Amino acid sequence: MRMAKRLVCLPLGASPLLLSMYHKPGSARFAVTEGLDAEADAVGPGIYGGRVERDESGAVVIGQQFEEYNPIPGPLYAGGGYTELAQAIREGDVTRVARLLDDDPELVNDVLTGAASPLHLCGMAPRAGGAVTQLLCERGANLNARDSWGYTPLQRAATNDCVDAAKALLAAGASLEISSGLDGDGDNAYELAKRLRSYDCIFAFDDHIAAVNT
Numbered sequence: 001m002r003m004a005k006r007l008v009c010l011p012l013g014a015s016p017l018l019l020s021m022y023h024k025p026g027s028a029r030f031a032v033t034e035g036l037d038a039e040a041d042a043v044g045p046g047i048y049g050g051r052v053e054r055d056e057s058g059a060v061v062i063g064q065q066f067e068e069y070n071p072i073p074g075p076l077y078a079g080g081g082y083t084e085l086a087q088a089i090r091e092g093d094v095t096r097v098a099r100l101l102d103d104d105p106e107l108v109n110d111v112l113t114g115a116a117s118p119l120h121l122c123g124m125a126p127r128a129g130g131a132v133t134q135l136l137c138e139r140g141a142n143l144n145a146r147d148s149w150g151y152t153p154l155q156r157a158a159t160n161d162c163v164d165a166a167k168a169l170l171a172a173g174a175s176l177e178i179s180s181g182l183d184g185d186g187d188n189a190y191e192l193a194k195r196l197r198s199y200d201c202i203f204a205f206d207d208h209i210a211a212v213n214t
Contacts, residue, residue: 034077035067043069048114048147049086049121051078060111065148070114072182074148077113085110085118092127094135101139108139115148117141122165123156130164137172144175150182158189158205161198170208 034046046066052075053061066077085107088096101108109117119141122128144152154174157166180186193201
């Protein structure tokens, strides 16, 4: 299985949804902004956090993932960039996230491309911070859900050094010990943080472990 070294969303200034208005599907620029941006070491909504196809019953359609970035079958990208909730999370807009969840509480565990949940995005987008992460946790988000790579939200936060999200996840009860990978044989969140030199998360994890053992 191909494991991502780091998997981060494209910056807000390069919104795939906006860029798609100016670049036709199939063009080189469109492919980069919807999928892998190797130069920025980032991925777009086609790969992670984007809208997914659903069948007539509303079930997520599983098949070959966008650009085969992950060769394992997963939710198919429907096009159209990020969902409204995903974009609000990326922007750190707590008020908007709360309103969307009030309107549809089931969105808290929505399935996005890369089999990501909204909570996974908190570990991908620094602007989400602790407030959005805490809100999703309070609304019933699955704390230890796994994406297409077998990563939990805390493990995503660890790989991207999103320390505020990591602290909120730990406070809500997310597991620091769970191993990553679909077979459960990868590094846990603490080991990932150390391997990728996510120093803020390392310090936060050290504090958490010390508090638990006190």
